[in-house]
Amino acid sequence: MPWDESPCPYCGGRVINVSNAVIYNGHTFGNGRCYLCVNCRASCGVHGNPATRRPLGVLATPEMKFFKQSCHKKFDSVWRNNKLSRNQCYKQLAKLMGICPKCCHFGWFNQPDLELANAILSDESWYKR
Structure with a gap:
C-alpha cells in the first residue's frame, strides 16, 4: 500500500x-x-526504475535508519565475502530472530526488530550459529 x-x-x-x-x-x-x-x-x-509507488519497506525514523545501516554493514560483509549466500544469510538471521524467513528484510523491520538484528549481527560469528 x-x-x-x-x-x-x-x-x-x-x-x-x-x-x-x-x-x-x-x-x-x-x-x-x-x-x-x-x-x-x-x-x-520506492521500488522500480522508473520509480513506482510501491514502498521498499516501512517508513523509517532517523534512529531506524542508523540501525538499518549498521545491520547492513555487518550482514552484507558475510555474503559479499562468500561466507554464505545472501539468501542463506537471511535464512540464518530469521532463525536467530525467531521469525519467518520471508519476513526477514531490514526494510520491513520496526525499531525493536532492528535492535534485535543489530545485537545478533554484532557477534562476528552470527552466521555460524
Whole structure:
C-alpha cells in the first residue's frame, strides 16, 4: 500500500511521494523517489526504475535508519565475502530472530526488530550459529 494513503505511523503527519533529493541534501539516489512524512521526516524509498509507488519497506525514523545501516554493514560483509549466500544469510538471521524467513528484510523491520538484528549481527560469528 502506498504510504501517501495513510498517515505517518509515528506522528500522524501527512506522507507524500517526493524526490529523495529532499532527504539527501539535493542529491538523488536510486530511482530518485521516496515517501516522506512532512512532519517528523520519516521516509522510505520506492521500488522500480522508473520509480513506482510501491514502498521498499516501512517508513523509517532517523534512529531506524542508523540501525538499518549498521545491520547492513555487518550482514552484507558475510555474503559479499562468500561466507554464505545472501539468501542463506537471511535464512540464518530469521532463525536467530525467531521469525519467518520471508519476513526477514531490514526494510520491513520496526525499531525493536532492528535492535534485535543489530545485537545478533554484532557477534562476528552470527552466521555460524
